[in-house]
Amino acid sequence: MKPTETDGGEQPSIVATATDEDGSFSFEYDDDDIEITHRERARELFDELIYKPAIVAVKDRRTVIGGLIFLGYLLMGSVGVLFYPAPTSNQVDRSIAPFSTMDAPLGSTAIGEDVLSMIIHATPEMLQMIFAGGIFATGIATLIGTVAGYKGGRIDRAITSFSDAAMSIPGLPLIMVLAVVFRPSNPWVIGVLLTINYWAGLGRSIRSQVLTLREAPYVEASRTMGVSTWRILRKDIIPNLMPFILVNFANAARYVVFTSVGLYYLGILPTSVENWGLQLDVAYKNAGALVADGNLYLLVFPMVAIMGIALSLILLAQGLDRVFNPRVRTRLAGESESITDDADEQRSTELIH
Amino acid sequence: MTNYYLQRTARAILTIWVVITATFGMIRLLPGGPLAQLEAKLLRQGVPAGQVDAMLQTYQNVHPDKPIEVQYIDYVVALLQGDLGTSISRNKPVMSIIADALPWTIFVMVTATFLIFAIAIVWGALMAYREGGSFDLFSSAASIVLSSIPFYVIGIALIIVFGYQLELLPTGYRSTSGIDPESGLLVFFLDALDHAYLPILSMVLAGVGLQALAMRGNAIQVLGADYVRVARLRGLPDRRVAVRYVARNAILPMYTGFLTLIGFNLGGSVILEEVFNYNGIGYYMFLGLDNRDYPLMMGIFLIITTALVISVYVADLTYGLIDPRITTGESNETY
Numbered sequence: 172m173k174p175t176e177t178d179g180g181e182q183p184s185i186v187a188t189a190t191d192e193d194g195s196f197s198f199e200y201d202d203d204d205i206e207i208t209h210r211e212r213a214r215e216l217f218d219e220l221i222y223k224p225a226i227v228a229v230k231d232r233r234t235v236i237g238g239l240i241f242l243g244y245l246l247m248g249s250v251g252v253l254f255y256p257a258p259t260s261n262q263v264d265r266s267i268a269p270f271s272t273m274d275a276p277l278g279s280t281a282i283g284e285d286v287l288s289m290i291i292h293a294t295p296e297m298l299q300m301i302f303a304g305g306i307f308a309t310g311i312a313t314l315i316g317t318v319a320g321y322k323g324g325r326i327d328r329a330i331t332s333f334s335d336a337a338m339s340i341p342g343l344p345l346i347m348v349l350a351v352v353f354r355p356s357n358p359w360v361i362g363v364l365l366t367i368n369y370w371a372g373l374g375r376s377i378r379s380q381v382l383t384l385r386e387a388p389y390v391e392a393s394r395t396m397g398v399s400t401w402r403i404l405r406k407d408i409i410p411n412l413m414p415f416i417l418v419n420f421a422n423a424a425r426y427v428v429f430t431s432v433g434l435y436y437l438g439i440l441p442t443s444v445e446n447w448g449l450q451l452d453v454a455y456k457n458a459g460a461l462v463a464d465g466n467l468y469l470l471v472f473p474m475v476a477i478m479g480i481a482l483s484l485i486l487l488a489q490g491l492d493r494v495f496n497p498r499v500r501t502r503l504a505g506e507s508e509s510i511t512d513d514a515d516e517q518r519s520t521e522l523i524h
Numbered sequence: 525m526t527n528y529y530l531q532r533t534a535r536a537i538l539t540i541w542v543v544i545t546a547t548f549g550m551i552r553l554l555p556g557g558p559l560a561q562l563e564a565k566l567l568r569q570g571v572p573a574g575q576v577d578a579m580l581q582t583y584q585n586v587h588p589d590k591p592i593e594v595q596y597i598d599y600v601v602a603l604l605q606g607d608l609g610t611s612i613s614r615n616k617p618v619m620s621i622i623a624d625a626l627p628w629t630i631f632v633m634v635t636a637t638f639l640i641f642a643i644a645i646v647w648g649a650l651m652a653y654r655e656g657g658s659f660d661l662f663s664s665a666a667s668i669v670l671s672s673i674p675f676y677v678i679g680i681a682l683i684i685v686f687g688y689q690l691e692l693l694p695t696g697y698r699s700t701s702g703i704d705p706e707s708g709l710l711v712f713f714l715d716a717l718d719h720a721y722l723p724i725l726s727m728v729l730a731g732v733g734l735q736a737l738a739m740r741g742n743a744i745q746v747l748g749a750d751y752v753r754v755a756r757l758r759g760l761p762d763r764r765v766a767v768r769y770v771a772r773n774a775i776l777p778m779y780t781g782f783l784t785l786i787g788f789n790l791g792g793s794v795i796l797e798e799v800f801n802y803n804g805i806g807y808y809m810f811l812g813l814d815n816r817d818y819p820l821m822m823g824i825f826l827i828i829t830t831a832l833v834i835s836v837y838v839a840d841l842t843y844g845l846i847d848p849r850i851t852t853g854e855s856n857e858t859y
Contacts, residue, residue, distance in 0.1 A: 233668075336539040339833040341791030344809060344825045351813055351821075352553055429674040433795045436676065439813060455680055455799075462688040470684070474677050482672035489668060489737070 237486025244480050248294035258288040258445065269468045278468050280453070286469065290476050293445040296358040297428065297480070303362025304369070304427035305420045312370040313416055316377025317404050321385050331378070338371035346430065347439055356441045365430045366423055373419050377412060384408055414491065421488035425481050432477055447473040529841065536837040543829045547822045548599050608823035613815040618823035621808055626827070628698050629797070629804030632720055633789045636727035641782050643732050645775055648739025649766075652774075655744055664740070667733030675730035675792065679799045682722045694719050696801030723800050727789060735778070742774040749773075776847050783839035787832030 256262065261283040269278035269286070277286040319330035346365055355361050384390060385408070393403050409416075434440045435448030436455075454469040602609075608618035647667075651660045687695030694700070696719075703715045746752060747770060755765050793806030801807070805824050812821030 332535055332538075335535060335836075336542055339536075339539045339829070339836050340543060341787060341828050341832045343791040343794055344828050347794060347809070347813055348550060348821065348825055351816075352550055425672075433674065433676055437795060437798055437810060437813075451677070451680065462684060467684065470680065474673075474681070477674065477677060478672050481674070482669065485668055485672050 231490040233486045234490030237483045237490060240479055240483035241487065244294055244298065244483065247291050248298045251291045252295055255288055255291050256285075257292050258284040260284055262288075266466065269472075277472050280469060286450075286472055289445055289450055290447065290472060293447050293450075293476070296444045296446065297431070299358040300362035300365065300431050301424040301427050303359040304366040305362075305424045307363045308366035308369045308373060308423040309416050309420045310370075312373035312377055312419070313409065313412065315370065316374040317381050317408050317412070319374070320378035320381025321400065321404060321408060323385075327378075331375070334371040334374050337368045338375070340368055342368055343430065343433075347434065347437075350434060350439050354441060356444075358444070361431065361440060362427060365427050365434075369423055369426060373423070377415070380412060380415060381408060384411055418488050418492045421484045421491065425484040425488070428477065428481050428484070447476050532837065532840055536833050539833050540830055543826065543833075544600060544603060545596075547826060548596055551818055551822060603826070608826070609819035611812070611817055611820040611823075613811065613817040613820065618820050621820065622805060622824060622827055625803055625805045625808050628716075628802065629790065629793050629806060631716075632723050632796075632802070632804065633727070633793060634786060635720070636724045636731070637782065637786045637789055639724065639728045640731040640735055640785070641778065643728070644735035644739050645771075645778070647732070648736040648741075649743050649771065649774065651736065651740040652743030652747060655740075660740075664737065667736045669733075670729055671731075671733035671737075673730060675726050676795045676799050678729050679723065679726035679796060682726055683800070686722060693722055698802050698804065719800075719802070723796055723802055727792075727796065731785070731789075735781070738781070739774060739778060742777055743770060746770050746773045779846060780839045780843060783835045784832075787828075787835040790828050790831050 263272075263275045263279045263283055263285055265279060265283040266281055267275050267279040270276065271278070275285040275287065277290070279285055280289075315330055315334060319327045319334075346367060349364055349367065353364070355364055387407075390403060390407050393407055398406075431440070432446065432448035432451070435446040436452045437448075438452060440446075450473040451470065454473070606619055608622070610616065611618050611621055614621060647663065651663045654660045683695050686693045698719050699712070699715050700719075703712055705712050752765065752769050755769050790805075793804055794809050795806070796802070797804045797806035798810045805827065809821055809824040809828075811817065812819075812824065
């Protein structure tokens, strides 16, 4: 990451604190002493989270393509749902071939449902699951990884043991058993359920990143000034991990897509909502007939929908990883970015399922 | 060092114990489902209540009249003796179903995982050596596209193409009915292989992309390292540099991934085997889920978990042997 530019207004004025009324000298300061208006804080947040990543992101082709595809899905899930009618049986003629009529551009099923409509109306739930799962997995992983890595000692051992145990439970079977036990139908709950132990591996690699960060000079400076652990984590550690966390957000999202579609395909999740997995399931049950009749489009379109969103997430993850990781040493001298030597080899590449 | 091994062993046992306890709890949480239905059905058929209770107890090791801690101890003891209860839908001991199915799943998944790594290591290394060239660009794009397709989608596509359209390979099942080891070992093996091609291929295609990219990243990192430059400057032959210096160090970080991926893929077998109608443990786990056959479902869940715990355990224990630089038992200052 580029060193952040500082302008005077954001700097906590330690001098003012040092000359308090009682005259005692102290490096202590709390939030009240720092005069940052909400607007400034919002702008700082915007700079850190949106503006700077955006600037670097557009330099990488993969990020741009991935971002555009994902934007397409966002539009489909928000605006598209409002304007395109929901699928019902017999809304159009039965078994229309794709690209033959504007009533059903992607054709229709054997009971007269519009295939395009089915694909569009499956998107909102999918996006909700992605966000729920991604936020849950990366959030828990960040919390657990930073605390374990920074605190060390007994807390570290306890947290690491716990997350190692969670990591050793196979994700898919566990999710299936839980899905049968709890029968979730809310997409946000399903998203969380799908990443129920995904955070563990991620937390472990965040921890190993923190292990190198905790000895950094600026963290040590904060520590000697008596800044509280939470504040150090929030202000010094987590901002530096943000790129890594973003990359893994995209990876977790892809995992959610694959798993949820798989579970809907198996029919383990309740079938109250549209899902591409359901479409696959229905179509594949008659695979033999599909081939004979040339109705393969019923299988192909949901497949394309799954691939598209997964592709966009992978491109985003790969692109961001490259953009944010100046550590990847490249032999091509002209393209090499600044090389830092603090790299520990535990990079995001290890975490991919 | 010994301390680390002891701790690690204790942790593995602890994990399995936690999972056993969790399944014990979940069986009791499950909606009354199968047992209640079965009980009602048997009572309706005029089977005496006492006999019904005795029958139900042999399924699942649930004895509702005993105190919970006695039930728990019975459950754990039964598991340790290899008794996973009786499958309701199959009317057979869960253990015998697993013993029949597990070798098939392990065959498919271990072969697939092994192939994934073998291909990924070579492919990734080639990409790294030609970084920036058109081969690298094309391969990177191909591996990204491949990994954007879930394995079960690839599986469905392969079945459609090779099974239904070209009619080259069977569309499902683990062997042709009528062919078993008695009809000649070679015939049996070739038949089993015929049925395993597509499942293995779909796992490999879906899994190889990301691993190849990971290998590429590792290899690029190693290629830029000072010791490789020094080795080159010393005039060592390229081949020696490639094998002894680059390959070794680039493959090391992937070792743990290899063993954990086997366990991870065992979990994925539930979807894969359902797509291929392949009678491995994943297939039976889904059967258990679908029929609310909880003993079968939980038994297989326990087996898959144990397999994953053991493979991660082995990975952790052997990593120190493979990479002597790893120092275990880190001691960090507490803040």
